[in-house]
Amino acid sequence: MSDHDQLEGLLIGGRAGVGKTTVGWEVSAQLRAAQIAHALVEGDNLDQVHPAPPDDPARTKITEDNLAALWRNYAAVGCRRLIYVNTVSVLEPDLIARAMGGTPSITAILLTADDTPTRHRLSAREIGSQLHPHLARSAKMASYLDSTAPAWVIRIPTDGREVTDIAREIITAANWT
Numbered sequence: 009m010s011d012h013d014q015l016e017g018l019l020i021g022g023r024a025g026v027g028k029t030t031v032g033w034e035v036s037a038q039l040r041a042a043q044i045a046h047a048l049v050e051g052d053n054l055d056q057v058h059p060a061p062p063d064d065p066a067r068t069k070i071t072e073d074n075l076a077a078l079w080r081n082y083a084a085v086g087c088r089r090l091i092y093v094n095t096v097s098v099l100e101p102d103l104i105a106r107a108m109g110g111t112p113s114i115t116a117i118l119l120t121a122d123d124t125p126t127r128h129r130l131s132a133r134e135i136g137s138q139l140h141p142h143l144a145r146s147a148k149m150a151s152y153l154d155s156t157a158p159a160w161v162i163r164i165p166t167d168g169r170e171v172t173d174i175a176r177e178i179i180t181a182a183n184w185t
Contacts, residue, residue, distance in 0.1 A: 015112035016089045017105070018182045021098035022119035023153065024146035025126035027166045027174070031119060032093035034175035044089070044184055047082040049075065051094025068103070075107040083109075089184065095149060098161045115182040116161040118153060119174070125167050126150075 018035070022028050029050060036048040054074040055067035064070055079090060090112075092104055098116040105112050121129075126146055134142050157163075162181050166174055179185060 013088060015108050015110050017108060017112045017114045018089070018091045019097040019101065019104060019114065019116040020091065020093045020119065020178065021095055021116070021153065023121065023126060023150040024095065024142055025130040026119040026121045027129070027171065028093045028119055030171055031174050031178065032091055034171045035091055035178050038175050038179060039184065045087060046089040046091055047087045048091045049078055049093070051092055051097060072103050072107050075104070079108050098157050117178050117181065118157050118161050118163045119166050120163055121166045123147060
């Protein structure tokens with residue numbers, strides 16, 4: 009495999025309300041504008057099955073299988089770069105590597121935000137009965153990710169920053185310029 013064919017994965021993780029999806033879409037838009045080929049996958053959609061499969065209560069296998077199926081289609085049309093957005097993606101580089109096949113080069117970005125901006129963002133989008141449980145899960149996940157993400161994971165704060173600037177910082181960190 010030549011350097012041109014090297015598989016690359018960009019993982020964007022973080023607590024609910026940190027801006028993962030918005031930033032992922034902006035990274036994709038900036039890469040498109042620069043004519044840099046890639047695929048963007050929102051990981052939250054890969055395990056939305058109820059009830060969970062009896063042999064996969066955490067829905068990890070269904071996530072990997074669905075990502076692998078999507079990636080096969082993207083790879084078949086020549087894609088070599090994957091942006092994968094999911095809360096815990098930075099903790100699962102091996103799962104992403106298996107789904108992509110081969111030995112992709114992985115860059116992991118953990119987006120961070122304080123409680124106040126996160127509450128504001130979640131309050132704007134969670135209009136049903138799940139706001140308060142979502143806020144509690146978000147705070148718990150922020151603490152978990154902060155203490156669990158390996159040191160090699162790049163932490164990028166989102167508080168008070170423009171999405172375009174955050175996306176540029178991520179693209180530079182991944183060396184996808």
